[in-house]
Amino acid sequence: MADVVPFTDNFSDISNTQGYQFEFRCERCGNGYRSAFQRDAVETGRGVLRAVGSFFGGKLQDLSYSADQWRYDRATNSSAKDRALAAAVKEISPSFRQCRGCSDWMCADQCWNTEIGQCLRCSPSVAEEISRAQASAQRDQIWDRARDRDWTRDLDLDTRAHLTCPSCGVKAEGGKFCASCGSSLAPAVHCTECGKPSTAGAIFCGDCGTRL
Structure with a gap:
């Protein structure tokens, strides 16, 4: 009876037509460990057989088809793959521990509490x-203290805010005047018809209806 092979739920088969290789993953952090590539000498010989069979045809061609079928079988389950997997497990297992609490396989370097x-x-x-x-408590306390503090005490909430200076177009960082050219960030708009001031951003004069 074949030996039982562990690592049945946290590895990927990355074998190819030339041999076997497996990648094992920690079930906590996801870090992977890849086993050494094991070249398949039998498959290498069958590759030569397929090449010869395709050249001569006949019986050798039939043998090449058998080689292809053998390769398909090897890609699913076979004693050769079981032996290769067992060897890979033996190679990689020192880097893993199985937790008795959750039964998951963990990498010994990052996710294992040795104590x-x-x-x-x-x-x-x-x-x-x-x-x-x-760190979590400090973050919560920072937010609580920030909420308790009045951050609007020194802000001018009566003046319409502008993202850019209406005179020079430079981005404004707040305040009443542009830091680049000194122009007012909320200049009064005067009606060209009656001369009455209007609110910044208005389209029509509130007194005479003239378009501004």
Whole structure:
């Protein structure tokens, strides 16, 4: 009976027609570890056979078709692939730990709590949790203090704000006058007919109806 092969839910088969290779992933951080490529000597010989068979035809051509069918079988399940996977598991397994808390496979370098013997998802690092909690509390306190403070005390909310200076076109950073040319950022608009001032942005005079 063949040996049981672990790592059945967190690896990808990246084998090709020349041999076998597998990529194993940590189920917490997603980091991958790729096994060494294992060249398939039998497939290399069959490649030569297919080349000869396509040249001579006949029986050799039939053998080349059999080689293609063998390659299709190898791409799904075969004892050769099982042996290759077992060798890859033996190569990669020192870099992984299986957590008894969640049964997931974790990389030993980044996601394993050696002191507790579980993954960092089941048994987080105390220092990391304290740091994360402190940062979260600090962020919440910053928002709370910012909400309590009056940020509009020194702002001119009566004057219409302009994104650009109406005189020079330079972007305005606030205030009543342009920092580049000194022009008013809210100049009064006078009607050309009656001379009455109108609100900035108005299209018609409010007194005589003349278009501004």
